[in-house]
Amino acid sequence: MDDQSKQDYRSFLARRRAELLERIGQAAHRAGREPSDIQLVAVSKTVGNDEVALAHEVGYSAFGENRPQELKRKAAAVRENPDLADVRFHMIGNLQTNKVNQVLGNAVLVHSLSSVHLAQAISRRSLALGSVTPCLMEVNVVGEETKKGFSPDEARAVLEEIASLDGICLKGLMAMAPARDAAAARRAFSGLRELRDELRERSGLEFAELSCGMSGDFEIAVEEGSTLVRLGRIVFDPTYDDV
Numbered sequence: 001m002d003d004q005s006k007q008d009y010r011s012f013l014a015r016r017r018a019e020l021l022e023r024i025g026q027a028a029h030r031a032g033r034e035p036s037d038i039q040l041v042a043v044s045k046t047v048g049n050d051e052v053a054l055a056h057e058v059g060y061s062a063f064g065e066n067r068p069q070e071l072k073r074k075a076a077a078v079r080e081n082p083d084l085a086d087v088r089f090h091m092i093g094n095l096q097t098n099k100v101n102q103v104l105g106n107a108v109l110v111h112s113l114s115s116v117h118l119a120q121a122i123s124r125r126s127l128a129l130g131s132v133t134p135c136l137m138e139v140n141v142v143g144e145e146t147k148k149g150f151s152p153d154e155a156r157a158v159l160e161e162i163a164s165l166d167g168i169c170l171k172g173l174m175a176m177a178p179a180r181d182a183a184a185a186r187r188a189f190s191g192l193r194e195l196r197d198e199l200r201e202r203s204g205l206e207f208a209e210l211s212c213g214m215s216g217d218f219e220i221a222v223e224e225g226s227t228l229v230r231l232g233r234i235v236f237d238p239t240y241d242d243v
């Protein structure tokens with residue numbers, strides 16, 4: 001990017017960020033929640049290092065990536081730049097056990113824990129590194145065949161087993177809602193919250209986090225209790241049409 005387009009893009013990012021924080025704040029207030037309880041994770045999977053640096057300049061520090069290799073690559077680039085010292089990456093996409101190495105040490109939170117097998121791999125690898133990896137269990141709340149994650153019943157069944165693994169710290173749940181269906185999204189998010197409350201009660205874990213809400217449904221997610229909204233297109237794409 002040349003200097004002029006950087007400047008233009010930075011202004012867009014700053015304007016958009018202010019709008020998003022305003023909308024998140026209003027949704028929080030509608031639900032009697034504190035805006036500070038919701039973290040905006042900027043999903044940077046479609047943009048490069050320059051865009052991440054510009055987004056950081058306008059105030060973002062949490063970024064989401066869905067591919068292990070790309071997450072590792074971006075995290076390495078960030079480490080080279082002292083100005084980006086407070087940038088943190090979240091792993092939000094499908095993670096295969098043979099890719100765990102690329103993510104551990106590079107992500108502050110794995111949103112997409114979707115099998116016991118993966119949990120065991122993360123546990124083993126974290127122990128080898130002498131670290132503990134914060135994770136969310138991904139739940140397929142609407143029962144869509146194509147979506148990854150535990151069914152609610154599986155989540156109930158494996159919670160204790162995963163929670164007992166050393167090297168993993170379970171922080172809550174993550175889900176995706178059907179696209180372009182506000183009523184279905186609301187049902188999915190409220191179902192996720194109820195499941196979180198139930199599992200929290202049963203396990204005695206703090207289990208505070210609910211990762212839900214994307215560009216098309218984040219206000220509904222915040223109204224239903226989301227603590228981590230994962231916003232991609234609406235953060236980075238000036239052509240994304242919201243209405």
Ligand SMILES: *Cc1c(COP(=O)(O)O)cnc(C)c1O
Binds near residue numbers: 043045066215230233
């Ligand atoms: C891409 C992606 C997002 C962001 O989606 P947008 O609709 O662009 O906001 C959120 N979560 C996951 C898991 C993703 O893969």
